[in-house]
Amino acid sequence: MGEEAKAAAAACAEIAVTDAAAVPKPTPPPAAVAVDPRLQGISDAIRVVPHFPKQGIMFNDITPLLLRPGVFKDAVDIFVERYRGMAIAAVAGIEARGFIFGPAIALAIGAKFIPLRKPKKLPGEVISETYVLEYGTDCLQMHVGAIEPGERVLIVDDLVATGGTLCAAIRLLERAGADVVECACLIGLPKFKECTWLHSLQIASERWTDIDKSAVHY
Numbered sequence: 001m002g003e004e005a006k007a008a009a010a011a012c013a014e015i016a017v018t019d020a021a022a023v024p025k026p027t028p029p030p031a032a033v034a035v036d037p038r039l040q041g042i043s044d045a046i047r048v049v050p051h052f053p054k055q056g057i058m059f060n061d062i063t064p065l066l067l068r069p070g071v072f073k074d075a076v077d078i079f080v081e082r083y084r085g086m087a088i089a090a091v092a093g094i095e096a097r098g099f100i101f102g103p104a105i106a107l108a109i110g111a112k113f114i115p116l117r118k119p120k121k122l123p124g125e126v127i128s129e130t131y132v133l134e135y136g137t138d139c140l141q142m143h144v145g146a147i148e149p150g151e152r153v154l155i156v157d158d159l160v161a162t163g164g165t166l167c168a169a170i171r172l173l174e175r176a177g178a179d180v181v182e183c184a185c186l187i188g189l190p191k192f193k194e195c196t197w198l199h200s201l202q203i204a205s206e207r208w209t210d211i212d213k214s215a216v217h218y
């Protein structure tokens with residue numbers, strides 16, 4: 001990707017992961033516009049904790065960002081600016097950290113919020129999607145009836161690492177008939193760059209400049 005295209009991509013805080021032909025295209029930003037100045041503050045407010053929760057993991061901790069209302073607001077605003085006017089009917093947040101950003105985005109764009117929960121948390125009838133983790137499996141559940149067939153949905157989480165969690169969320173929503181427009185995460189880990197199986201979706205993420213935060217650079 002050339003420098004001009006990089007700047008443009010960063011400006012709309014978008015990462016085109018793979019073939020995006022099937023999803024509505026956001027308005028392309030003007031070429032060579034400056035990187036959003038809010039991104040550095042967001043990046044700086046995320047703490048990287050080595051070897052948590054286990055040896056070898058560089059844990060991206062968003063809690064310091066939450067202690068800074070201005071930065072927290074910047075993070076939400078960037079997503080709201082991107083998704084407002086895209087006829088999104090529902091924001092689906094992934095437990096637990098998608099519950100921090102998702103509802104704020106949903107309220108601001110006038111969408112309903114759907115919690116995608118870990119097993120045995122929802123009291124009603126659920127549909128479930130199991131996914132593979134590095135060690136073992138996990139599962140996301142959603143209430144039956146939370147989504148109407150054809151509704152446009154944005155999936156929100158704090159971070160994409162392998163993409164396994166997001167893929168499970170996409171499968172769950174699509175099984176319920178949703179039209180998944182995009183996935184939005186604050187942080188993308190480099191490993192994710194090699195994953196091309198989030199087919200025909202785009203991942204909206206912030207563009208980090210601090211390589212120590214194991215962040216995405218496109």
Ligand SMILES: O=P(O)(O)OC[C@H]1O[C@H](OP(=O)(O)OP(=O)(O)O)[C@H](O)[C@@H]1O
Nearest residue numbers: 095096097157159160161162163164165
């Ligand atoms: O891209 P992946 O490899 O699937 O990993 C990303 C997921 O991992 C983290 O959640 P976690 O599973 O730790 O759950 P928690 O938020 O409940 O702690 C993070 O908040 C994402 O949901």
Ligand SMILES: Nc1ncnc2[nH]cnc12
Nearest residue numbers: 057058059060061159161
């Ligand atoms: N490096 C990481 N930091 C925070 N949450 C994660 N979930 C998966 N990998 C993670």
